[in-house]
Amino acid sequence: MADITVSLKGGESAQIAAGATVGDAIRSLLSNRQRKQTVAALMNGEIVDFATTLDTSTELEPIQIGSAQALEVLRHSTAHLMAHAVRDLFGDDVKVAIGPAIDNGYYYDFKRSEPFTPEDFEKIEARMEELVRAALPFEKSVLSETEALSRFKAGGEPFKVELIEDLGEEVVSLYRVGEFTDLCRGPHLPDTSFIKAFKLLRVAGAYWRGDEKRDVLQRIYGTSFFDKKELKKHLNALAEAKKRDHRKLGRELQLFTIGDEIGPGLILWQPRGAQLRRLIEDYWKDEHCRHGYELLYTPHIARQDLWKTSGHLDFYQENMYSPMAIDDVEYQLKPMNCPFHIGVYASERRSYREFPIRWCELGTVYRYERAGALHGLMRVRGFTQDDAHIFCRPDQLEEEIFHILDLNLHILRTFGFTEYDVYLSTRPEKSVGTDENWEKATSALTMALTKKQLDYEIDPGEGVFYGPKIDIKIKDQLGRSWQCSTIQVDFNLPERFQMEYVGADNAMHQPIMIHRALMGSLERFIGVLIEHYAGLFPLWFAPVQARILNITDAQLEYCEEVCSQLQKAGVRVEKDLRNEKLNYKIREAQHKKIPYMLIIGDQEKETGTVTVRLSSGENLPPMKVDEFARKIAAEVVEGRGY
Ligand SMILES: [Zn+2]
Numbered sequence: 078m079a080d081i082t083v084s085l086k087g088g089e090s091a092q093i094a095a096g097a098t099v100g101d102a103i104r105s106l107l108s109n110r111q112r113k114q115t116v117a118a119l120m121n122g123e124i125v126d127f128a129t130t131l132d133t134s135t136e137l138e139p140i141q142i143g144s145a146q147a148l149e150v151l152r153h154s155t156a157h158l159m160a161h162a163v164r165d166l167f168g169d170d171v172k173v174a175i176g177p178a179i180d181n182g183y184y185y186d187f188k189r190s191e192p193f194t195p196e197d198f199e200k201i202e203a204r205m206e207e208l209v210r211a212a213l214p215f216e217k218s219v220l221s222e223t224e225a226l227s228r229f230k231a232g233g234e235p236f237k238v239e240l241i242e243d244l245g246e247e248v249v250s251l252y253r254v255g256e257f258t259d260l261c262r263g264p265h266l267p268d269t270s271f272i273k274a275f276k277l278l279r280v281a282g283a284y285w286r287g288d289e290k291r292d293v294l295q296r297i298y299g300t301s302f303f304d305k306k307e308l309k310k311h312l313n314a315l316a317e318a319k320k321r322d323h324r325k326l327g328r329e330l331q332l333f334t335i336g337d338e339i340g341p342g343l344i345l346w347q348p349r350g351a352q353l354r355r356l357i358e359d360y361w362k363d364e365h366c367r368h369g370y371e372l373l374y375t376p377h378i379a380r381q382d383l384w385k386t387s388g389h390l391d392f393y394q395e396n397m398y399s400p401m402a403i404d405d406v407e408y409q410l411k412p413m414n415c416p417f418h419i420g421v422y423a424s425e426r427r428s429y430r431e432f433p434i435r436w437c438e439l440g441t442v443y444r445y446e447r448a449g450a451l452h453g454l455m456r457v458r459g460f461t462q463d464d465a466h467i468f469c470r471p472d473q474l475e476e477e478i479f480h481i482l483d484l485n486l487h488i489l490r491t492f493g494f495t496e497y498d499v500y501l502s503t504r505p506e507k508s509v510g511t512d513e514n515w516e517k518a519t520s521a522l523t524m525a526l527t528k529k530q531l532d533y534e535i536d537p538g539e540g541v542f543y544g545p546k547i548d549i550k551i552k553d554q555l556g557r558s559w560q561c562s563t564i565q566v567d568f569n570l571p572e573r574f575q576m577e578y579v580g581a582d583n584a585m586h587q588p589i590m591i592h593r594a595l596m597g598s599l600e601r602f603i604g605v606l607i608e609h610y611a612g613l614f615p616l617w618f619a620p621v622q623a624r625i626l627n628i629t630d631a632q633l634e635y636c637e638e639v640c641s642q643l644q645k646a647g648v649r650v651e652k653d654l655r656n657e658k659l660n661y662k663i664r665e666a667q668h669k670k671i672p673y674m675l676i677i678g679d680q681e682k683e684t685g686t687v688t689v690r691l692s693s694g695e696n697l698p699p700m701k702v703d704e705f706a707r708k709i710a711a712e713v714v715e716g717r718g719y
């Protein structure tokens with residue numbers, strides 16, 4: 078066969094025979110040492126593995142250990158390895174489905190009559206170790222659809238057969254590692270010896286193709302790394318995350334509850350959680366009023382016609398709940414607050430002089446989520462958006478975006494989030510609005526980000542159909558990212574609702590509308606706060622700031638006095654006056670993550686003081702009750718900002 082030229086990006090090139098593999102090319106182009114670091118290559122923007130054949134001259138960019146792409150190839154390859162081990166151990170009792178790489182790991186779905194147990198995990202891991210040591214190559218073959226179908230039919234693999242049928246391609250690719258052949262597009266590692274560290278994590282139920290009417294499969298989750306130390310670090314972080322799980326802490330700290338009798342995805346806030354939420358809401362409202370916003374309240378339902386005009390019935394219906402008839406007119410629960418704010422706008426004739434109009438609302442919305450997707454406070458069916466809409470003139474857009482960014486970051490910082498990932502999403506293929514408007518809006522967003530000196534990434538084509546947007550993800554203490562703020566310019570709703578204002582030229586114009594949520598939703602944000610702080614909230618929004626603990630019944634009356642004095646001074650205080658050992662009561666207060674314990678014995682009673690104990694275990698010298706109240710007030714001001 079004729080020779081082709083394969084060159085390395087920015088480096089050497091070599092002549093190899095057409096039909097040779099990427100692996101052959103890499104072996105002739107890279108030194109041994111570099112090759113050991115290379116797991117795949119980038120060719121024409123696509124990741125290809127060593128098993129890929131080359132028919133024409135091309136350029137390759139090695140993908141090396143240390144990159145996110147290499148990690149993804151590793152994890153997907155580990156999924157194959159795990160499926161191999163599972164097949165070896167459980168034979169025909171197991172049918173294999175799919176096994177992709179996911180964030181932080183991979184999974185593989187199996188159909189098996191018996192559940193996988195922790196003992197099974199050990200056996201699977203041991204078998205995987207053996208396969209790793211054998212340094213088995215991932216070998217690719219290309220088969221016609223008919224050949225592939227008969228192969229998997231003969232092998233008794235119904236899921237693979239269905240996948241091939243759905244693909245409807247003339248040819249499909251198969252990968253063999255050791256004794257296990259899988260239908261797969263790749264890419265994979267050169268061989269299994271690259272898998273240096275792995276761990277099976279858990280098993281969960283999953284429907285075949287996510288369809289609740291299809292087979293229930295067992296999904297085994299695992300993770301893998303190129304380095305044992307990295308795996309250990311990751312497992313430690315997982316253990317820490319488990320301890321901080323907001324569902325577990327929510328129960329232990331009595332913040333919220335979700336019950337079947339109420340309905341899945343619907344939150345009941347318990348008194349402490351409600352207090353926490355009130356403190357966050359009060360701060361949010363105060364900050365907005367200080368930054369030129371006005372507060373709105375709007376209803377939970379509206380006539381169906383409103384949702385027709387807004388376009389929600391056309392574009393968002395699958396997320397909305399069924400209509401209800403009131404006096405023979407159809408109404409629907411709101412999935413968003415926007416049309417209501419437009420209703421307030423339309424209640425009066427607007428002039429350019431009023432702009433910018435900044436309206437905010439803690440607006441509770443209802444959206445359908447699949448039962449399987451619901452997750453504690455993070456994914457729910459009814460939630461309160463910390464919503465705002467800004468109406469302005471085109472010449473005010475950039476300044477308004479800057480103003481929003483400024484307020485958002487200020488509030489996020491006050492809550493203790495100082496690291497962000499910022500994304501600018503530009504025009505998608507399907508969109509409304511003129512080129513000119515899109516360009517103006519996108520450049521206004523860019524200018525505001527630059528002026529705010531924020532590093533950002535561009536997500537090309539990921540804007541909403543009605544306008545470009547900025548998304549801000551916050552990083553928590555475990556380094557995990559959470560989507561929070563979103564700022565979206567909208568050309569669509571002002572058009573649909575024929576919004577207008579009188580301009581300086583006395584003619585009618587269409588305002589620009591900006592949608593903005595800062596926390597996203599209170600539910601989700603509180604979920605993130607619980608995990609970020611592991612339940613030990615900063616004093617300014619801790620639902621309980623102090624707990625009074627008496628030593629004996631002789632101090633009961635004095636404890637009541639202290640409690641009411643502190644409550645009057647605005648301290649969120651509670652008491653534990655049970656006839657229990659002091660140490661026991663201290664441990665319980667610590668367990669409830671209460672920042673201050675006020676210990677009261679005879680001496681405190683006689684001197685009109687309290688002994689302050691921190692949750693860390695440190696004791697402060699006894700202080701007068703009003704002195705303690707002042708200390709709390711000062712700390713609140715320090716944390717909250719005023
Ligand atoms: Zn694969």
Ligand SMILES: [Zn+2]
Binds near residue numbers: 413414415466592593
């Ligand atoms: Zn909106």
